[in-house]
Amino acid sequence: MPGNKLLANLAGKPVLRHVVEAALASQASPVIVVTGHAAQPVRAALHGLDIAFIENPDFAIGLSESLKCGVRNAGTCDGVLVLLGDMPYVLPSLMNDLIQALDPSNGRSICVPLRNGRRGNPVLFARALFPELLALEGDAGAKRIIARREDVVCEVAASDDGVLIDIDTQEDLKAHE
Numbered sequence: 001m002p003g004n005k006l007l008a009n010l011a012g013k014p015v016l017r018h019v020v021e022a023a024l025a026s027q028a029s030p031v032i033v034v035t036g037h038a039a040q041p042v043r044a045a046l047h048g049l050d051i052a053f054i055e056n057p058d059f060a061i062g063l064s065e066s067l068k069c070g071v072r073n074a075g076t077c078d079g080v081l082v083l084l085g086d087m088p089y090v091l092p093s094l095m096n097d098l099i100q101a102l103d104p105s106n107g108r109s110i111c112v113p114l115r116n117g118r119r120g121n122p123v124l125f126a127r128a129l130f131p132e133l134l135a136l137e138g139d140a141g142a143k144r145i146i147a148r149r150e151d152v153v154c155e156v157a158a159s160d161d162g163v164l165i166d167i168d169t170q171e172d173l174k175a176h177e
Helices: 015-025 038-046 063-072 092-101 127-134 143-150 170-175
Strands: 032-035 052-054 079-082 110-115 122-126 152-159
Touching: 015 038, 015 092, 032 038, 032 063, 038 052, 038 063, 038 110, 052 063, 052 152, 063 079, 063 127, 079 127, 092 110, 122 127, 122 143, 127 143
Parallel strands: 032 052, 110 152
Antiparallel strands: 079 122, 110 122
């Protein structure tokens, strides 16, 4: 996609703003946006929202660095709900369902949405897994942790396809307007 896909116009506002507004409408708190490339335009696109920004100076190393920045700044939260900025159709109600499902004392330390037999995003990780998240390296997310820790994964039924839809191309944008 030409330009920054997170700033692409979708229904009158940037793709990323849809994601952040959904997070703010959920029970997730605080909402932290990790910026890297094009930090200033991203900040401008989210102007006026009650969020915290964290700068990731090592964004070029890969996705793991952004994830680690968010985790390091999670404060005293019980967990981190990892939202992807290019997934504008994730509903606040799904985020709430993931938050309600989190229960490490009953073996539910990773909560992942499930739609039509496929796992999607966002994923919620309990605080006990922060050290594993902070140990990630390179341009990879937390799929390795999920695969390694299947014993504590809780699949949460998603009511729509939003957990599977990301915007990577102009075609994606047009197909989901």
